[in-house]
Amino acid sequence: MDLNLDAPHSMGTTIIGVTYNGGVVLGADSRTSTGMYVANRASDKITQLTDNVYVCRSGSAADSQVVSDYVRYFLHQHTIQLGQPATVKVSANLIRMLAYNNKNMLQTGLIVGGWDKYEGGKIYGIPLGGTVVEQPFAIGGSGSSYLYGFFDQAWKENMTKEEAEQLVVKAVSLAIARDGASGGVVRTVIINSEGVTRNFYPGDKLQLWHEELEPQNSLLDILNATGPEPMAM
Amino acid sequence: MTFTIPIENGDSVKNAEADSQRTLYPYVTGTSIVAIKYKDGVLMASDMGGSYGSTLRYKNIERMKAIGKHSLLGASGEISDFQEILRYLDELVLNDSMWDDGNSLGPKEVHNYLTRVMYNRRNKFNPLWNTLVLGGVKNGETYLGMVSMIGVSFEDNHVATGFGNHLARPILRDEWHADLSFEDGVKLLEKCMRVLLYRDRSAINKLQIAKITEEGVTVSQPYSLKTFWEFKAFNNPTAGAEGSW
Numbered sequence: 001m002d003l004n005l006d007a008p009h010s011m012g013t014t015i016i017g018v019t020y021n022g023g024v025v026l027g028a029d030s031r032t033s034t035g036m037y038v039a040n041r042a043s044d045k046i047t048q049l050t051d052n053v054y055v056c057r058s059g060s061a062a063d064s065q066v067v068s069d070y071v072r073y074f075l076h077q078h079t080i081q082l083g084q085p086a087t088v089k090v091s092a093n094l095i096r097m098l099a100y101n102n103k104n105m106l107q108t109g110l111i112v113g114g115w116d117k118y119e120g121g122k123i124y125g126i127p128l129g130g131t132v133v134e135q136p137f138a139i140g141g142s143g144s145s146y147l148y149g150f151f152d153q154a155w156k157e158n159m160t161k162e163e164a165e166q167l168v169v170k171a172v173s174l175a176i177a178r179d180g181a182s183g184g185v186v187r188t189v190i191i192n193s194e195g196v197t198r199n200f201y202p203g204d205k206l207q208l209w210h211e212e213l214e215p216q217n218s219l220l221d222i223l224n225a226t227g228p229e230p231m232a233m
Numbered sequence: 234m235t236f237t238i239p240i241e242n243g244d245s246v247k248n249a250e251a252d253s254q255r256t257l258y259p260y261v262t263g264t265s266i267v268a269i270k271y272k273d274g275v276l277m278a279s280d281m282g283g284s285y286g287s288t289l290r291y292k293n294i295e296r297m298k299a300i301g302k303h304s305l306l307g308a309s310g311e312i313s314d315f316q317e318i319l320r321y322l323d324e325l326v327l328n329d330s331m332w333d334d335g336n337s338l339g340p341k342e343v344h345n346y347l348t349r350v351m352y353n354r355r356n357k358f359n360p361l362w363n364t365l366v367l368g369g370v371k372n373g374e375t376y377l378g379m380v381s382m383i384g385v386s387f388e389d390n391h392v393a394t395g396f397g398n399h400l401a402r403p404i405l406r407d408e409w410h411a412d413l414s415f416e417d418g419v420k421l422l423e424k425c426m427r428v429l430l431y432r433d434r435s436a437i438n439k440l441q442i443a444k445i446t447e448e449g450v451t452v453s454q455p456y457s458l459k460t461f462w463e464f465k466a467f468n469n470p471t472a473g474a475e476g477s478w
Contacts (some may be wrong), residue, residue: 100313104257125291129260131313133283133291149287 012134012181014143015056020164023121023192027168053114058141092124100130136172143175143182259311265397269397271418274446275368282437299450310363340369340376352384364394401425
């Protein structure tokens, strides 16, 4: 099989991290695929690193899990030594350390998001290769290709918590509509000074997009629902 | 310009040993850097883009950084490798400062250090995938040089990386002269950057110009250049020959 070594690998998943006025909202789809088969339709790709820092995982499930496991372990020790919660920046830098130094072997793109008392809500994108980029919002995974234009238009600074979460849910939902490697439910995690909130948006609670139809139990319901023939007296 | 040793299957796990010996390929890349010597020191320009293959993924990457008191480093190529080089230089500058001997690393020394690092990595077939531009002023002497990912290193009055090699160099060869004023220098760089904007697919219209003089380093705020599209020939190019371009 001829590999096109010049193009980056596309990765299953849609992951998003967005800052708002007071914290961050992380979002992801829930599909894990093995080739064409959906191995897990309800996975949780938003993983906890510390009480106040979470990471969205994309790419190889195994690679992203092992990297986040190591970083959780390092951060646990770091927190004990430091005597206070780890900062988002430190968490991002630990991920970067593993991602960069093992760049030949790892295939995972991560978005680190959290809240600490020094910098407030912060999002760090860590794509393939191990670059760290602090951003007001970050998108990743194969589904993100469909969201660059959307965010260019829809993103604004200083959103409220509700606006930010709605934006994230809308975006993941749009990506799921077009990306075969993304699907299932939309999970979000909101992190701010008050703590962490996990939310869950099943497919049927999401807005319908172009050429999507209202789900039904059966054709029979549709047929039975049709009233008398038109023009019947 | 590729150094990859082809492997039969792309399964990097099975070829883990072969992998740590073979070269990498870049993921997030920065495009051209253009730099010139001028009357008071060095002017350097770069855009703020980080491309991911053909996607213009990141639009706020600073690809020029001050090193110590006397130098300015610009990088094109893989951003993660540039970030790693900055870490090495941090350590270098820190150790230099710890001597507390009143001396500080000048651009010539930093350039030499980078050349050694890049060439050594190249020899191990594990390059840092960057082309670096190093400019600076120390004790009245202006210095401008560059190092490539294979360790080719030299100084000149004007340098350019990536697409800049092809598009900016000819302009600089024609129009650069010694003792350019700041204004003329900026205009010259902007002329190069505009051409790159028109003709380099990975260029974005958000750039910074950095200046280094005896006083120190200043990196400008990000800004955009106006572009010109009002050539009559652009208006209806296929009028005489439908179907052409």
